[in-house]
Amino acid sequence: MTSQVIIGNWKMNGLVADARTLARAVADGVSSDTGPRVVVCPSFVHLSTVAAELSGSAVALGAQDCHHEGRGAFTGDISAPMLADIGVRYVILGHSERRAGHQELDEMVRQKAVAAASAGLVPVVCVGETQDQRAAGQARDVIGYQIEGSLPQDFAGIVAYEPVWAIGTGQSASIDDIADMMAFIRAELARQFGEGGKTMQILYGGSVTPRDASAILRVAEVGGALVGGASLKPESFLDIVRASAGD
Numbered sequence: 001m002t003s004q005v006i007i008g009n010w011k012m013n014g015l016v017a018d019a020r021t022l023a024r025a026v027a028d029g030v031s032s033d034t035g036p037r038v039v040v041c042p043s044f045v046h047l048s049t050v051a052a053e054l055s056g057s058a059v060a061l062g063a064q065d066c067h068h069e070g071r072g073a074f075t076g077d078i079s080a081p082m083l084a085d086i087g088v089r090y091v092i093l094g095h096s097e098r099r100a101g102h103q104e105l106d107e108m109v110r111q112k113a114v115a116a117a118s119a120g121l122v123p124v125v126c127v128g129e130t131q132d133q134r135a136a137g138q139a140r141d142v143i144g145y146q147i148e149g150s151l152p153q154d155f156a157g158i159v160a161y162e163p164v165w166a167i168g169t170g171q172s173a174s175i176d177d178i179a180d181m182m183a184f185i186r187a188e189l190a191r192q193f194g195e196g197g198k199t200m201q202i203l204y205g206g207s208v209t210p211r212d213a214s215a216i217l218r219v220a221e222v223g224g225a226l227v228g229g230a231s232l233k234p235e236s237f238l239d240i241v242r243a244s245a246g247d
């Protein structure tokens with residue numbers, strides 16, 4: 001079985017010294033033996049610093065976004081080949097904070113996933129419904145459309161289910177809700193991608209803490225976790241890593 005993957009999304013937090021300290025502590029705390037794959041995703045400006053700290057460790061480097069073009073006149077953007085060039089191996093795409101704050105639509109996320117894969121990065125494409133959509137009974141429809149629109153035909157990356165209402169609230173989705181949506185996402189992936197969709201890794205994200213990580217990581221179809229706030233403290237992130245069954 002594929003090992004679980006635990007990804008820390010550091011979002012827009014900390015300065016260089018903080019990123020260095022956090023990366024060092026995570027690198028020191030993760031052994032290279034069996035266990036989950038561990039990835040940390042600092043901000044763009046901290047990637048090189050963190051790459052140096054992670055060098056020789058079992059922790060991989062990820063980024064939080066990339067542009068869909070490989071190069072050109074795109075002021076302020078970062079391309080997938082630029083990320084690969086400095087040692088990035090994973091890239092989070094279509095996070096709800098980018099969908100909401102940067103008007104990223106499914107089609108744009110899909111193009112980014114294509115660009116990431118062709119640069120040799122593993123795309124981690126996020127999907128998730130808002131509180132209003134859930135209350136209106138539209139959670140499944142929204143996720144189904146996001147999967148259909150955001151994942152390219154030959155997608156071979158990771159899908160992260162992050163219900164928007166559970167992000168940063170301190171209250172993760174219930175185990176029942178997670179189990180229900182995971183089963184739905186698995187069925188959708190199998191419907192849309194055939195055989196490939198049956199093994200695609202699906203992560204849960206949204207207020208994962210050491211307290212509930214173990215229960216969440218044992219839900220059927222959960223292939224790991226995408227961790228925000230709790231990934232900023234080495235002890236809590238490492239506790240979540242240890243809570244993973246590994247495979």
Ligand SMILES: O=C(CO)COP(=O)(O)O
Pocket residue numbers: 009095162166167168169170205206207208226227228229230
């Ligand atoms: O958005 C998230 C990870 O991408 C989740 O963030 P929190 O763990 O802070 O809720």
